[in-house]
Amino acid sequence: MRVRFGDFTLDSETRQVLRDQEAVPLSTKAFDVLHLLLERRPSVVSKAELHERIWPRTFVVDANLSVLIAEIRKVLDDDAKTPRFVRTVHRVGYAFFGTAVDLAPPAPASGTADRRCWLVWDDQTFPLVDGDNVVGRDPRSTVWVDASGVSRRHARIRVADDQALLEDLGSRNGTLLREATVTAPTSLEDGDVIRVGSVTLRFRMWTAERAPQTERMPRP
Numbered sequence: 007m008r009v010r011f012g013d014f015t016l017d018s019e020t021r022q023v024l025r026d027q028e029a030v031p032l033s034t035k036a037f038d039v040l041h042l043l044l045e046r047r048p049s050v051v052s053k054a055e056l057h058e059r060i061w062p063r064t065f066v067v068d069a070n071l072s073v074l075i076a077e078i079r080k081v082l083d084d085d086a087k088t089p090r091f092v093r094t095v096h097r098v099g100y101a102f103f104g105t106a107v108d109l110a111p112p113a114p115a116s117g118t119a120d121r122r123c124w125l126v127w128d129d130q131t132f133p134l135v136d137g138d139n140v141v142g143r144d145p146r147s148t149v150w151v152d153a154s155g156v157s158r159r160h161a162r163i164r165v166a167d168d169q170a171l172l173e174d175l176g177s178r179n180g181t182l183l184r185e186a187t188v189t190a191p192t193s194l195e196d197g198d199v200i201r202v203g204s205v206t207l208r209f210r211m212w213t214a215e216r217a218p219q220t221e222r223m224p225r226p
Contacts, residue, residue, distance in 0.1 A: 007138055009044050011091060011106040014082060016044055019137045019166055023081065035060050036077045039100075043092065047102035050095045059159070062176025075100060123165050125149055125200070126208045134170070139163045141202060142175075155179045155203025163194070163209075170194040170211065179203050 007018040015024045018041055022029045032040070038060055042051055056071055075092060078084070084091045093103035123134040125141075132149040139148040144158040151160070157177040164171045171191040174181040181188040182201035194200075196211040 007041070007045065008109040009106050010109055011044070011102075011104055012082075015109070016040060019164070030081050032081050033074070033077060036074045036081075039071075039074050040078050040092075043100060043102040044106060047106060050099050050101040052099040054099075056099065059176060122212045123163075123170055124210050125163075126210060127151065127205060134163055134165050136165050139165065140175070141207070149207075151202060151205050151207075153203055153205045156205060157203075160202045161188070161200075164191070168213075170209070172200065172209075177202070 007016070009016045013025050014030075016022075017024065021034075021037060023032050023037065023040070024030070039056060042056065042059060053068060053071060057066065060074070061070070075094075079086060079089075079092055082091050086092075086094060089103050091102060091104050093101045095101060125132045125134065127149075134148065140159055140162050141147060141149040141151060142158050142160040143152055143156045144150070145152075147159065149163075155178075157175070157179070159175045160177040161181045162173045162175055164173065170193070172181065172183055172188055172194050173191045174188045179202075183192055183194070183198060185201075194209045194211070196209070198209040200207040200209060
């Protein structure tokens with residue numbers, strides 16, 4: 007996800023906020039809040055959802071969230087009373103306020119191997135794009151899995167360069183890879199089995215370099 011707003015650009019792949027091509031300092035959790043607000047614009051994101059996404063399975067007071075919002079506003083030169091970017095919806099949550107434009111992902115560097123990644127669920131195939139691919143019950147997810155035990159935003163697969171990384175997004179039931187719980191971004195290999203809720207997904211990766219040779223069939 008690359009989004010341009012004002013003098014700023016948020017790039018989810020590099021996890022940076024740029025101002026005129028210069029990175030501005032932003033903590034990890036503040037970046038995640040801004041990312042979510044941009045992703046859900048212009049809808050309001052409730053405090054409850056922000057707490058669940060930023061501090062999964064952990065109780066924190068609203069003041070912690072207020073600190074992150076203040077950090078974002080300071081970096082963006084935003085004002086709570088006359089906002090350009092972040093709007094407070096009192097007693098509810100926050101929303102991105104202003105004009106934002108989705109940018110095309112940067113072109114891959116020359117020489118990058120041709121690669122295709124996808125997930126398979128029963129008879130369904132979900133192509134994965136370069137960058138972030140969200141797996142969840144939300145119909146807006148890259149991989150929409152409408153099944154029991156799957157959170158709205160359950161997991162994320164980040165495809166970049168010559169690898170794909172699987173990350174749990176604080177889901178209620180966790181994400182399993184090779185029968186082990188995913189607790190940190192983990193590299194995927196072709197054929198890996200991923201379990202989210204009651205659903206089993208299979209990860210596939212094809213590259214021109216590793217494509218098998220076509221088998222010659224004997225002629226009658």
